[in-house]
Amino acid sequence: MPREGILIDNPYERMTGEQIERVHRASMEILVDPGLTCFNQKAADIFAAAGADVTSVESDDHPTWLIKIPEKLVLDALESVPKTVKLGARNPANALVMHGEEPRVYFISGSETNIWLDVDFQTYTRKSDPGIEIQVPEFIPRRGTVADLCKSAHVCEHLETLDGYIRTVNIQDKDITEDNKDVNKFFASLNNTTKHVMAGLTSLNQLDNVVNMAKLIAGGEEQLKENPIISFITCLVKSPLQFVNDTTETFIEICKRGLPIVVSSSPQAGSTAPIKEAGIIAQINAEVLAGITLGQLVNRGTPVIYGSVPVRARMDTLADSYGAVETSQYNIDCVQMARFYKIPNYSTSGVCDSKTPGQQTSIERLFSDILVTLSGPQFLHCAYGLLDCNSVFSLLQAVLDDAHFQMIKFFLRKPRIDEVEITDTLKQIRAVVQTPQKLYIKYIRKVMRTGELSPSYPFEGDGETDNVFALAYEKMNELLTKPVEHIDQATTSRIFNEIPGLLPRLNRKSERIPRSLLRGTSMYMKKGNIND
Amino acid sequence: MTEDIIAALKENVIQGRMTQDDEGIDESLTGPGVLELTQAALDNNIPADEIITNGITAGMEIVGERFNAKEYFIPDMLASAEAVSAAMDILKPHLEASNIETKGTFAIVTVRGDIHDIGKNIVAILLKGSGYEVTDLGIDVPTEKIVEYVRENNPDYLGLSALLTTTMLAMGDIIEALKAAGLRNKVKVLVGGAAVSGEYAREIGADAYCVDGFDAVRVLNTFQETKS
Ligand code: B12
Numbered sequence: 170m171p172r173e174g175i176l177i178d179n180p181y182e183r184m185t186g187e188q189i190e191r192v193h194r195a196s197m198e199i200l201v202d203p204g205l206t207c208f209n210q211k212a213a214d215i216f217a218a219a220g221a222d223v224t225s226v227e228s229d230d231h232p233t234w235l236i237k238i239p240e241k242l243v244l245d246a247l248e249s250v251p252k253t254v255k256l257g258a259r260n261p262a263n264a265l266v267m268h269g270e271e272p273r274v275y276f277i278s279g280s281e282t283n284i285w286l287d288v289d290f291q292t293y294t295r296k297s298d299p300g301i302e303i304q305v306p307e308f309i310p311r312r313g314t315v316a317d318l319c320k321s322a323h324v325c326e327h328l329e330t331l332d333g334y335i336r337t338v339n340i341q342d343k344d345i346t347e348d349n350k351d352v353n354k355f356f357a358s359l360n361n362t363t364k365h366v367m368a369g370l371t372s373l374n375q376l377d378n379v380v381n382m383a384k385l386i387a388g389g390e391e392q393l394k395e396n397p398i399i400s401f402i403t404c405l406v407k408s409p410l411q412f413v414n415d416t417t418e419t420f421i422e423i424c425k426r427g428l429p430i431v432v433s434s435s436p437q438a439g440s441t442a443p444i445k446e447a448g449i450i451a452q453i454n455a456e457v458l459a460g461i462t463l464g465q466l467v468n469r470g471t472p473v474i475y476g477s478v479p480v481r482a483r484m485d486t487l488a489d490s491y492g493a494v495e496t497s498q499y500n501i502d503c504v505q506m507a508r509f510y511k512i513p514n515y516s517t518s519g520v521c522d523s524k525t526p527g528q529q530t531s532i533e534r535l536f537s538d539i540l541v542t543l544s545g546p547q548f549l550h551c552a553y554g555l556l557d558c559n560s561v562f563s564l565l566q567a568v569l570d571d572a573h574f575q576m577i578k579f580f581l582r583k584p585r586i587d588e589v590e591i592t593d594t595l596k597q598i599r600a601v602v603q604t605p606q607k608l609y610i611k612y613i614r615k616v617m618r619t620g621e622l623s624p625s626y627p628f629e630g631d632g633e634t635d636n637v638f639a640l641a642y643e644k645m646n647e648l649l650t651k652p653v654e655h656i657d658q659a660t661t662s663r664i665f666n667e668i669p670g671l672l673p674r675l676n677r678k679s680e681r682i683p684r685s686l687l688r689g690t691s692m693y694m695k696k697g698n699i700n701d
Numbered sequence: 702m703t704e705d706i707i708a709a710l711k712e713n714v715i716q717g718r719m720t721q722d723d724e725g726i727d728e729s730l731t732g733p734g735v736l737e738l739t740q741a742a743l744d745n746n747i748p749a750d751e752i753i754t755n756g757i758t759a760g761m762e763i764v765g766e767r768f769n770a771k772e773y774f775i776p777d778m779l780a781s782a783e784a785v786s787a788a789m790d791i792l793k794p795h796l797e798a799s800n801i802e803t804k805g806t807f808a809i810v811t812v813r814g815d816i817h818d819i820g821k822n823i824v825a826i827l828l829k830g831s832g833y834e835v836t837d838l839g840i841d842v843p844t845e846k847i848v849e850y851v852r853e854n855n856p857d858y859l860g861l862s863a864l865l866t867t868t869m870l871a872m873g874d875i876i877e878a879l880k881a882a883g884l885r886n887k888v889k890v891l892v893g894g895a896a897v898s899g900e901y902a903r904e905i906g907a908d909a910y911c912v913d914g915f916d917a918v919r920v921l922n923t924f925q926e927t928k929s
Contacts, residue, residue: 341866371867487776560895
């Protein structure tokens with residue numbers, strides 16, 4: 170039995186059927202005119218062989234092609250693309266089964282931030298009343314490490330609402346290089362969570378090492394096919410409408426191996442896509458369909474996920490604004506487009522513009538989390554713990570986010586209004602009005618114990634003081650002391666013998682090394698000129 | 702006449718209208734844009750330095766003030782900067798003819814393995830709009846090609862952009878390669894991008910780390926001051 174996720178009964182829809190149809194038509198036109206610029210030879214050859222109109226473009230530096238994809242190729246791909254995608258897990262009960270037509274939402278973490286936010290609590294005394302002390306969190310940014318990634322996978326294993334794990338933090342230890350990063354990030358994640366693990370690939374030459382490691386853990390090639398415990402995400406299309414050389418190459422190789430992959434595009438309305446809704450949606454839809462078509466041409470039937478990360482630009486910096494209200498609108502539009510094609514969808518919510526946990530963070534996250542969830546994406550990259558537009562990860566925030574999702578999941582329970590309930594209630598009403606106090610209190614007691622009442626906010630403090638952070642921090646540490654089921658020792662030994670590049674300190678049997686070596690370079694985010 | 706042209710030029714810089722077909726902020730403003738007005742100014746024998754000082758720079762100053770006051774946003778700033786840089790292209794031969802120096806040459810590039818370019822493009826537009834002669838070498842550019850470019854073109858400044866922690870390392874390689882080629886002291890190297898920090902810039906021996914395009918303009922101004 171896979172994880173249950175949350176099934177949305179009447180998904181929220183922004184676009185009407187007619188509007189969806191219009192976007193679809195516009196995307197089809199875009200794929201032919203202007204088509205896509207392609208910097209990858211293999212992709213150009215594959216499209217040409219399939220009958221697309223491919224022409225070579227004069228360019229000084231990078232070999233370039235212009236690809237016009239006829240509608241027929243796209244429709245063929247939409248025909249062969251699996252409508253159900255399974256993302257397996259070390260613990261089979263944690264598998265995710267996503268049907269393109271069914272708005273069942275899974276909540277997933279993400280996604281490779283460079284900065285890890287530590288938290289420390291300082292005690293402050295009230296000036297007017299020195300008897301009163303409060304704990305104020307101080308957030309300390311530094312570069313992420315392998316140890317952090319392990320820690321976050323460990324906590325995410327125990328976050329009840331979290332259905333799958335996208336590696337949260339970019340590992341930047343001194344001994345991590347381009348050539349050993351992939352095996353280490355996958356191992357660190359897989360060894361500390363029994364949930365599904367997804368990541369991008371840094372280096373194509375590591376793909377087979379990662380896949381072989383997954384085979385060892387899953388129990389063999391067939392078992393991995395049955396239970397794909399890992400999957401990948403690639404941004405093969407750079408907006409507007411360009412197949413990037415290296416990520417397209419990676420995408421093609423992953424499709425050949427038949428492992429699930431997210432075809433992701435992340436246009437920014439205002440800079441790399443039109444600022445108006447119709448424009449960015451028509452463009453991103455064309456970009457994702459182009460990627461999906463390529464995937465099906467490489468390996469017909471290979472499982473792909475419609476990956477949409479549309480965002481609006483911030484007007485003061487032109488950086489991504491996940492906190493902008495339009496970002497949620499675009500994401501919901503994409504959920505609808507994917508459902509129109511019956512392909513499972515990856516959408517984003519929860520990432521915020523604010524830089525540290527706090528009020529702005531909670532407002533931005535809850536707003537997008539609730540709305541995008543209601544639209545029913547199958548794979549919601551709701552980004553537990555992510556701050557500062559994808560740049561910062563806070564484990565404390567991830568724990569806070571879990572509480573948000575408990576509330577959202579509770580809210581989405583189906584209403585129980587049936588014969589039995591009505592009969593029961595009428596009986597209650599008639600009985601209570603006969604009593605002198607006219608109170609229903611005694612009927613609460615049973616309900617209180619059946620889990621039918623939503624619990625109170627878990628991080629509520631006493632009295633006036635806001636203790637949310639301190640209580641969530643306690644919870645985080647409690648989860649860290651809860652054991653996780655690591656990969657068994659025999660498999661771990663085989664992995665360390667057969668897969669090159671793994672850091673010996675990740676082998677739990679190996680000698681413990683001093684904590685100081687596990688630390689990455691510290692980095693205080695004081696921005697400014699180095700000449701200061 | 703002269704005054705009218707310069708006043709219109711300044712207003713069109715403020716409105717970010719490069720050509721007569723562009724929309725400004727104020728919809729009632731039509732007619733020639735910055736390009737046409739610059740040409741008209743030259744046709745009317747207004748000296749290039751006067752066009753720049755009273756028309757272009759005066760307009761950009763107001764754009765800057767409005768930006769600081771949060772009346773203008775980056776898209777406004779970029780529209781004005783792009784209009785100005787197009788005007789500078791037609792003014793360039795006249796500046797050379799009258800021996801007026803530009804602020805300097807700036808080559809900007811996203812390093813090998815990295816395809817992120819939104820930030821790099823913004824920096825390029827802002828610097829061009831501030832009077833630097835900017836050459837954009839593109840994305841995912843191999844170290845050897847960058848060194849070759851510096852050898853052949855001798856730019857005053859080299860700007861390196863990297864957004865990934867893996868590609869950021871190429872910045873160190875580029876600086877080493879410049880040293881090996883005996884070019885390091887001929888060019889000032891500025892680095893930027895989300896992965897980079899002041900600390901890293903120091904580690905690899907870059908001349909400056911810039912948080913954004915405005916920071917780059919500031920840093921370059923301090924370099925100019927120390928030069929003069
Ligand atoms: C947009 C984006 C993309 C777009 C790029 C579109 C484009 N045309 O550039 C797409 C979707 C294509 C993309 C692809 C990928 N991306 Co990306 N991307 C981003 C994102 C969200 C924003 C970057 C951006 O444009 N910011 C807005 C501009 C205005 O800011 P900026 O670039 O920082 O530039 C400013 C300053 O830094 C400075 N500056 C920058 N350069 C320079 C240079 C000089 C000389 C000076 C003076 C100043 C300066 O001035 C600029 C203007 O103010 C960042 C997240 C982030 N928070 O940065 C991730 C991010 C950089 N990407 C990331 C990743 C992992 C990738 C991929 C590898 C994903 C994949 N698995 O396929 C690929 C990269 C492929 C490759 N080989 O490069 C990670 C990097 C983590 C890491 N390992 O270091 C990030 C941090 C996101 C994340 N948390 O996962 N990405």
